[in-house]
Structure formats: C-alpha cells, structure tokens
Amino acid sequence: MCDSSEVQLWREDLDAAITAGFEASGATYGSPRITRDLHEHGWRVSVNTVAARMAELGLVARVRRKPRSLTRSGRRPAAPDLVGRQAVNRIDSELAGTQPPLMP
Template sequence: MAAFISSQKTEYGIDHITSCRALGVSQSGFYKWKNRIGRGAPTARQHRRADLDAEITRLFKASGGTYGSPRITRDLHEAGWRVSENTVAARMAELGLAGRKPRKPRSLTRQGKRPAAPDLVRRKFTAVAPDVLWCGDVTQIDTDEGRLYLATVEDLFSRRLLG
C-alpha cells in the first residue's frame, strides 16, 4: 500500500497526505515504511512470524504430521514461545498444515452382516416369577489401555444381576 502511495507522487504528482487520506491509511504508517532501511526490509513482527512458522513446521513434521494446533501450542510453550492456540491454528492453516482428525468412535449397535436376534420378550420387561425372564446387555468402557466390554445378565423379576 505504501509503495502505491509513493508511486502516486512520482506518476501523477499527488502528495502522500492526499493519497493517505483517500485510501484511509495513517501517515505515520507511510513514514514508517518510507524510513525503513532498504525500503521493504522485514519488520521485527515479520521476523518473529517467520521464526514461528519454521518452528511450527518443524514440530509438525517431527510429529509425523499428526499434531494439531493444541499439541503444537503445548510444545511451543515448552520451548519458551509465548503464543496462543488461535495464532498457531491460523499459522498452520496458512501453511497448509492439518493434524490428523480424531477417529469417530465405533458403535456397538450398528447393523452388521447378520440379522438382528429375534425379540423373544416382545418388549415386555415384567416377569411373573423368578428365573422366568432374563435379559442381557453389553456396555463398552474406554480405558487408557483400550476398550473393555462389560456384559451383564439380569433377572427381570427380582432386578438382580445374575452375572
């Protein structure tokens, strides 16, 4: 933008004050650009962003391309960087880096190749005497070591677990 403002003076004789006002740019920003060494030399923010991008890319490759912004942010904090998770997510999006999405948990109740078992109870869960009507259930419990399955058998008359 500042280069465009500067070119208006040389090409059309329009001073920078008028150009800044017309484009809604602060004059101090134009002067900061004009007085910068080498005109267009990177600022401290641009240096930090380039260093951050390099570190994010390194950590992403070190994870095998699986880490997302929360884990990358945690690793950056451990390395001494002060950066937010949102900033890391934005930088990763701009760099085209995307972590592995968590898998959708599989359900135990999805239809399989075999037909469903017949409903022998006919949805009537009241029994007239003990040991006449039993029902069972399977529950999946996720643990740190893997999945566990809890299978139960219940007597519907006494409502006690049999096994």
C-alpha cells in the same frame, strides 16, 4: 514498538517451529497441541495465533480414526449355546409393575 522487519523475522521463526512440531508429530497434532509444545520450548504464543499460522501454511492435522472393533459380526457363526439359555427381549413378567424399594 516492534519494527515490521522484527515481526516478519518472529513470524518466520514461529512458522519454522510450528512446521517442525507438526512434521515431528507425523502431521497429527492440531493447534492446541502444537501450542503446548511451543510453550514447553519457551515460546509465548496463543492457540489462535498458532491456528492462524497453521492455516496460512496449509498445515491440517489428520483426523483420528475411530478404533476398529476386534470382533467382526457376520464373519463366523455364533458359538453354540451349551447352557441352553432362552433369549428374552421383554421385561421379566415377575418384575413388571413393581418398584425398587426406597432407601430410608
């Protein structure tokens, strides 16, 4: 059985490894990714253990921001319609009530 001082030393080493991985990621990695990195470095630890240690250390990953659209509506007028299309917001009258053919 492990001595409590051994467990304490193991936790300190684990905390140092978790903190190093977290800071190396720019504070963006959460417990699953940190756990994967620790496994690559030879640690045998579960995701739940890493999550608990991160919570105790106060390490919270930044939420990924949703990518912003490159086009911003309302910034400039729409391009002129050079073809002369008619915008239709209803079902085409020719296709209304018909079914697509069934495949044999």
